[in-house]
Amino acid sequence: MTVVMVxxxxxxxxxxxxxxxxxxxxxxxxxxxxxxxxxxxxxASVLPVWxxxxxxxxxxxxxxxxxxxxGAIGMIMGKGESFQxxxxxxxxxxxxxxxxxxxxxxxxxxxxxxxxxxxxGSGTTSKQLKKEKDSVIxxxxxxxxxxxxxxxxxxxxxxxxxxxxxxxxxxxAEGFGKFASIVGIDPKIGMSLGLLxxxxxxxxxxxxxxxxxxxxxxxxxxxxxxxYTATLITVAAAMAxxxxxxxxxxxxxxxxxxxxxPIFGASNQLVAALALxxxxxxxxxxxxxxxxxxxxxxxxxxxxxxxxLGIMIKDNLAYASPxxxxxxxxxxxxxxxxxxVFESMKALKxxxxxx
Numbered sequence: 001m002t003v004v005m006v007x008x009x010x011x012x013x014x015x016x017x018x019x020x021x022x023x024x025x026x027x028x029x030x031x032x033x034x035x036x037x038x039x040x041x042x043x044a045s046v047l048p049v050w051x052x053x054x055x056x057x058x059x060x061x062x063x064x065x066x067x068x069x070x071g072a073i074g075m076i077m078g079k080g081e082s083f084q085x086x087x088x089x090x091x092x093x094x095x096x097x098x099x100x101x102x103x104x105x106x107x108x109x110x111x112x113x114x115x116x117x118x119x120x121g122s123g124t125t126s127k128q129l130k131k132e133k134d135s136v137i138x139x140x141x142x143x144x145x146x147x148x149x150x151x152x153x154x155x156x157x158x159x160x161x162x163x164x165x166x167x168x169x170x171x172x173a174e175g176f177g178k179f180a181s182i183v184g185i186d187p188k189i190g191m192s193l194g195l196l197x198x199x200x201x202x203x204x205x206x207x208x209x210x211x212x213x214x215x216x217x218x219x220x221x222x223x224x225x226x227x228y229t230a231t232l233i234t235v236a237a238a239m240a241x242x243x244x245x246x247x248x249x250x251x252x253x254x255x256x257x258x259x260x261x262p263i264f265g266a267s268n269q270l271v272a273a274l275a276l277x278x279x280x281x282x283x284x285x286x287x288x289x290x291x292x293x294x295x296x297x298x299x300x301x302x303x304x305x306x307x308x309l310g311i312m313i314k315d316n317l318a319y320a321s322p323x324x325x326x327x328x329x330x331x332x333x334x335x336x337x338x339x340x341v342f343e344s345m346k347a348l349k350x351x352x353x354x355x
């Protein structure tokens with residue numbers, strides 16, 4: 001199957017740059033693509049993993065490996081004016097009115113610490129392992145690879161020094177196109193491949209997150225809600241954030257998702273702290289071993305998340321049009337974080353008693 005599908009995907013990437021039919025597909029209205037994605041994530045959530053998610057992720061992995069290899073070659077061998085680093089190495093501890101700590105540590109997720117990945121590991125990855133020992137190379141190895149991808153992403157920005165008009169995605173693609181030129185690939189084709197690679201990553205997050213949310217709804221209801229209803233609830237909530245409008249900091253009208261998006265990093269790292277806590281307690285109680293390798297980063301992420309939530313609540317209440325869409329869930333997360341501190345202390349005391 002690999003020897004058939006991978007060449008087809010590669011051919012499609014090349015053909016797509018010259019096909020009027022494919023170009024027409026990308027001229028479809030945004031609203032049309034939204035509904036296409038809604039149908040896709042619904043199917044991805046309810047169909048067996050082996051039928052859609054697994055083969056799609058498998059093919060997408062080749063783009064990841066390709067992007068890593070091309071990016072690494074470009075960063076190591078790139079020279080000349082096109083590869084000059086123009087982004088300053090350090091601009092200060094404050095950028096755009098935000099402090100490096102705690103904000104940097106809730107912005108950088110996939111390439112460093114990520115609670116979402118702990119949910120993926122326990123929700124979908126664990127169900128696809130042949131044996132438990134494989135979790136070491138799959139879990140730890142994949143996060144190391146995520147770190148490499150993050151470094152390459154930084155490298156693409158270093159070449160331009162600014163975010164392109166099309167946003168971070170276009171900035172990454174333009175930098176990737178320059179890296180691809182090192183191995184003889186036309187920069188425009190390389191840019192298309194870079195866009196395809198990053199969109200593959202985003203699509204993976206979209207369908208996996210939908211499936212994980214479905215799991216959580218079913219677990220919270222003690223499996224009384226079937227997978228179709230749970231998925232409908234998940235998709236409906238996402239569509240509400242997409243379709244409902246609210247006011248931004250300057251009073252301009254924006255979609256609800258744009259108002260709440262800044263809280264993603266804090267919620268993600270709060271889950272990361274919870275995952276590290278679970279690991280720390282398990283190591284202490286189950287393995288009877290020193291758990292500081294998990295507890296030290298757990299406390300760091302917890303304190304960082306609480307500080308970030310406090311800053312976001314303060315800043316969003318200070319606007320002329322307070323962003324209550326973000327403030328309310330931020331307060332809820334802050335309360336959950338403080339409850340987690342209490343649970344952490346209780347669990348650790350119990351673990352010490354059991355030693």
